[in-house]
Amino acid sequence: MTGQTQAIPQSLRYAYFPGCVAQGACRELYQSTAALTTVLGIELVELKKATCCGSGTYKEDSQLLEDTVNARNIALAEGLNLPLLTHCSTCQGVIGHVDERLKEAKVKQPEYLGQVNEFLTQQGCSPYQGTTEVKHLLWALVGDYGLETLKAKVTRPLTGLNCAAFYGCYLLRAQKYLPFDDPHQPESMENLFRAVGASPVYYRGRTQCCGWPLSSYATEQAFQMAGGHLQEAIAQGADCLVTPCPLCHLNLDSRQPEIAKFLGQSLNIPILHLPQLVGLAVGIAPQALGLNRHVVKTRVFLEKLGL
Template sequence: MATQAIAQTLGIELIELKKAACCGSGTFKEESQLLEDTVNARNIALAEQLKLPLLTHCSTCQGVIGHVDDRLKAAKADDPAYFDQVNGLLQEQKCSPYQGSTEVKHILWALVGDYGLEMITQQVKRKLSGLRCAAFYGCYLLRAQSSLPFDNPVNPSSMENLFAALGATPVYYSGRTQCCGWPLSSYATEASFKMAGNRLEDAIASQADCIVTPCPLCHLNLDSRQPEVEKATGKTLGLPILHLPQLVGLALGIEPSKLGLERHVVKTQALLRKLGF
């Protein structure tokens, strides 16, 4: 909801790839690297058919699909037999071949690198003055690809720069580039919840009003599972978690109901009151 809303406001046209498949969330490669590469080569090829970049709004999708794109572009030059094997499997399924002719780009990079912070600032209708936002980059967005043209993987700043452009105050804390615990949740649930608790406690100790993440899976572990995290840690947390497009949408003057903010497990009313809603 929020991604579509901000795209419409900013004049970004989104073409939904209705035939796309799940990226596998990093689990396909546990069975087979070839499986992960082939499924996501198909996803990328769908965008290539339209001669468009493949936009993601999930850090995990960006990490997985972006890594596949890097790997197959390298294979095209250095390991043509593997490159042809992937395309041979696509051909068997009557899918278009992967060419390596486009790019995979998270919406954060599109906003910061393509649209530009200056242009975004000009579109702000409601400055987020006084709102203390803690960025949570998570794992995949920073680490999966060989290069990040719009950020530093060790010491990132793109989200904090975006917060400042929206009028918010960036909060720096130790857990902002660490794991939320989601990858552990299916087989080490207690450890996953404690890991999420550490991230939340770090942000709270830094006096953040909210955590903002570019990853829906991080959002899932930090927001919808926060009551379970509280039980695992024995601490009351109650920290709102926003998906990045939701924060951008608030600054663009989009109503909270159109951004899905009433659907969160951790209520966002106090945060909205602070912004004058």
């Protein structure tokens, strides 16, 4: 060692799109992503001028609006010659789908892409070129970093911990092309659990909707949906649920006491963000990962790991 800082490979540098929820209600996701990527040597160049992806709501009024807003977000990453990385599966689904649609329009509907880019240039923004990728943190860990490399970084194996994945909707089914996984029978999170020493738990609801989109107008149905998933995971012996989506986390963690009251049954199962689980395995302290910020306390879960 010469004492000089090692250059980070280009494949491990990303234009970082944290999204809204991680900078607000789920601040621990922003915190744990920063802590994990630092330990793993992944460089995040945060897109400070990026805007909300719209969470799928813009297109209810205008597809052109959703495409233009997110073409701008992608163009910011293109300006850095880096892939756009997010840790929110809703953002991944929305921005990734826009990227797919505009890349297709570049070939089949150049006049539509021209309309999008005209709006961007009118606002002094760079046009969308279609020259980069949109990646979720999960795909970056599995595909770019690699599970064998990650396994070598583990200093605190999560042996004996039973983890249930909760993929959510957008990560699996919003895009036509899903890298590194099968949208109907995914294994990427379960393989990640194995790489850090944990045991994956399989249950029916792991690829289904958490109920968040219903919660503002059909609360009981949303609680029934989320509660069913939580009950199934508990019945299969899960110590925790792990999700790559902060909106799923909000529904399953922050509303879990309400869900339990609705069901008339105690649940009390911790819901972890993906980088929190991996962060524990590579030796990051629980508080540095924001595990003290959860509504459902993580104490029993951490005690099982001897923390």
